[in-house]
Amino acid sequence: MIHRVLITTACFAMTTMAAAQSPCPGSIIAWGIDDPTHSWDYGQVSNTPAGDDFIAISSAEFNNLALRADGSIVSWGSNVHGQVSNVPTGTGFVAIAAGYHCLAVHQDGTIHAWGQDTHGQVSNTPTGNDFVDVAAGYQFSVALRADGSLVAWGRDDYGQVSNTPAGGGIVEIAAGGFHTLARRGNGGLLAWGWNFDGQVGGTPQTLGFTGIAAGAFHSTAMDADGNLVGWGYNETGQSSPPSGSGYYTAGGGGGHGLAVNVDSHLVAWGMTHDAGGQNFGQVSDAPDGFGFFAVDAGAFHSIALRLPSGRAPVVGDMDCNGIVDVSDLLILLANWGKCDPGDPCAADLDGNGVVDVSDLLILLGNWG
Ligand SMILES: [Ca+2]
Numbered sequence: 001m002i003h004r005v006l007i008t009t010a011c012f013a014m015t016t017m018a019a020a021q022s023p024c025p026g027s028i029i030a031w032g033i034d035d036p037t038h039s040w041d042y043g044q045v046s047n048t049p050a051g052d053d054f055i056a057i058s059s060a061e062f063n064n065l066a067l068r069a070d071g072s073i074v075s076w077g078s079n080v081h082g083q084v085s086n087v088p089t090g091t092g093f094v095a096i097a098a099g100y101h102c103l104a105v106h107q108d109g110t111i112h113a114w115g116q117d118t119h120g121q122v123s124n125t126p127t128g129n130d131f132v133d134v135a136a137g138y139q140f141s142v143a144l145r146a147d148g149s150l151v152a153w154g155r156d157d158y159g160q161v162s163n164t165p166a167g168g169g170i171v172e173i174a175a176g177g178f179h180t181l182a183r184r185g186n187g188g189l190l191a192w193g194w195n196f197d198g199q200v201g202g203t204p205q206t207l208g209f210t211g212i213a214a215g216a217f218h219s220t221a222m223d224a225d226g227n228l229v230g231w232g233y234n235e236t237g238q239s240s241p242p243s244g245s246g247y248y249t250a251g252g253g254g255g256h257g258l259a260v261n262v263d264s265h266l267v268a269w270g271m272t273h274d275a276g277g278q279n280f281g282q283v284s285d286a287p288d289g290f291g292f293f294a295v296d297a298g299a300f301h302s303i304a305l306r307l308p309s310g311r312a313p314v315v316g317d318m319d320c321n322g323i324v325d326v327s328d329l330l331i332l333l334a335n336w337g338k339c340d341p342g343d344p345c346a347a348d349l350d351g352n353g354v355v356d357v358s359d360l361l362i363l364l365g366n367w368g
């Protein structure tokens with residue numbers, strides 16, 4: 001019974017599965033709850049910012065963050081904990097994570113935190129200038145250093161902080177409600193924190209995964225063939241993503257999940273109605289068409305990034321001109337052997353943390 005209470009009242013912190021895809025700017029599409037008279041409507045859909053220069057999104061239960069190409073952050077939706085009013089100004093941010101508290105990494109390697117601070121999830125944010133990514137759980141935080149090691153702080157009643165693995169080799173992190181996922185450069189997965197629904201214990205032990213996403217009480221990963229695998233809480237089907245291969249990004253919400261397939265179409269699954277039978281459309285209103293390249297899920301809403309032209313993203317098109325050609329090859333060669341763990345380096349096409357021959361083969365495979 002605890003699930004049903006939490007699923008409707010608790011904060012869900014969600015992270016988006018890293019895409020092995022260059023962050024070409026796009027516009028934000030949001031759908032789901034859109035009823036100003038409803039107590040759960042904080043404008044998380046209706047206040048979605050316009051523009052076609054967004055490169056990243058992060059959605060939480062009732063609020064969202066987006067990152068513009070210039071590195072400035074936009075925040076909209078619930079401001080109950082100052083998530084909107086305290087958003088940092090300025091440019092140069094490179095990573096964002098939305099929750100009741102929000103986190104961002106600046107290009108100078110420092111972490112900025114704002115919003116709810118019940119367990120030091122904001123005030124105990126570590127100093128230092130070697131951070132490359134962040135994830136916001138429910139009242140706890142995780143950060144990835146450039147050397148591939150992790151730091152966690154905030155709420156720790158299920159070991160979500162104290163059981164954080166030591167050592168390096170991590171290239172991606174995702175925080176759920178009370179658990180965390182991490183992915184190593186070899187595609188191996190790690191999980192710790194609350195395991196009540198198997199969201200930790202059900203973690204696959206094989207290698208070769210290319211992306212992870214954490215929902216409130218469930219987990220999702222993507223293998224090298226683009227198959228989605230889900231485990232953990234599944235009352236509304238949220239840990240049962242569609243079968244088939246060809247997905248390259250996914251986001252985990254409270255009761256539903258989202259992915260973009262290889263044709264850049266949206267796929268949504270899981271909860272279509274709340275406990276009272278109301279359909280907010282977070283699954284059923286997923287827009288048709290192609291050109292989508294990032295997704296994330298809130299409690300009763302969904303957001304996605306779409307190329308402004310509606311054209312399909314092409315893996316390897318690092319200069320975002322719609323074709324893979326010699327200019328992209330030069331970018332890849334200029335980054336050869338580089339990309340720090342966790343760095344959203346566009347030239348690391350397979351997301352394994354280094355630019356090497358495997359990325360070159362992907363680029364050549366999409367040539368023209
Ligand atoms: Ca190009």
Ligand SMILES: [Ca+2]
Nearest residue numbers: 348350352354
């Ligand atoms: Ca690579």
